[in-house]
Amino acid sequence: MGSWGRLLLAPVVLLAGCVTAGRPAMPATPAASAPTGCAARVEAGRLPDWADAGFSGDTRVPHVFGAKGEIVAVLFGQPLMVGRTEGPSNKILWVARPAATPSLDPGAPATLVITATLDGTTTRATREVAGGPGPSIIDVPRAGCWHLELRWSGRTDTMDLVYVAA
Numbered sequence: 001m002g003s004w005g006r007l008l009l010a011p012v013v014l015l016a017g018c019v020t021a022g023r024p025a026m027p028a029t030p031a032a033s034a035p036t037g038c039a040a041r042v043e044a045g046r047l048p049d050w051a052d053a054g055f056s057g058d059t060r061v062p063h064v065f066g067a068k069g070e071i072v073a074v075l076f077g078q079p080l081m082v083g084r085t086e087g088p089s090n091k092i093l094w095v096a097r098p099a100a101t102p103s104l105d106p107g108a109p110a111t112l113v114i115t116a117t118l119d120g121t122t123t124r125a126t127r128e129v130a131g132g133p134g135p136s137i138i139d140v141p142r143a144g145c146w147h148l149e150l151r152w153s154g155r156t157d158t159m160d161l162v163y164v165a166a
Contacts, residue, residue, distance in 0.1 A: 037119050038145030040064065040160040042075065051095040066157030071096045071133060071150055073159065082143045083166040090163075094133035096152065108154035114138065119145040119160075 046052070047059040051072045055061075062075040072095050077088035084090070094112055110132035116125045118140075125146075129136045132152045140146055143165040150157045 037147075038160050038162060039067075040145060040162045042078065047072065047074065047095075050097050053095075064159050064161060066150060066159045068157045069097065070155055070157040071152075071159075073161065080138075080161060080163045081166045082140060082163050085166060089137050090139050091135065092138050093135050094129060094150075096133040096155070099153075099155065108152075110153050112136075112150060112152040115149040115151075116140055116146040116161075117149075118142060119147060 042062050042064055044062060045060060047055065047061065047063060051063075051074070052059040062078040064073045064075065066072065074093040074095060076091035076093065077084075080090045080092075112129035112133050114127040114129070116127065117123065121144075123142065125140050127136075127138050140163050143163050145160055145162050148159050148161060150159070
């Protein structure tokens with residue numbers, strides 16, 4: 001390739017490194033350094049209509065959708081931290097999408113049960129939110145990517161959340 005070809009190719013290569021495939025560029029966050037098995041994706045746009053009850057005005061808050069889209073975690077203490085000594089807590093508002101049909105198991109407890117597994121380990125933590133999806137403080141024992149299995153009222157979803165060291 002001649003010098004003109006290299007000169008024209010350089011800007012194309014630089015530009016390609018700055019463009020994301022159909023998605024807006026996200027600022028670097030702790031999730032960017034998470035292990036490759038981590039699917040944590042903190043959204044910064046508006047909450048969906050079904051999740052914005054109780055909010056007024058602009059509903060652009062950090063949030064993470066469950067893999068099936070059945071639940072959203074609204075993050076008030078972003079980034080989530082292990083060993084935080086000051087500042088906001090790891091407050092998460094869990095909002096479930098309204099069920100299209102009544103629960104298959106009407107006797108299923110409404111409590112939101114979260115079983116979290118640290119990526120690449122057997123380390124597990126179980127947390128409960130009494131009364132089902134709602135406000136909570138969810139702390140985990142170690143920093144890293146946590147795979148969450150969420151169960152409530154006969155429904156399930158999963159998501160990944162990243163916690164960083166304080």
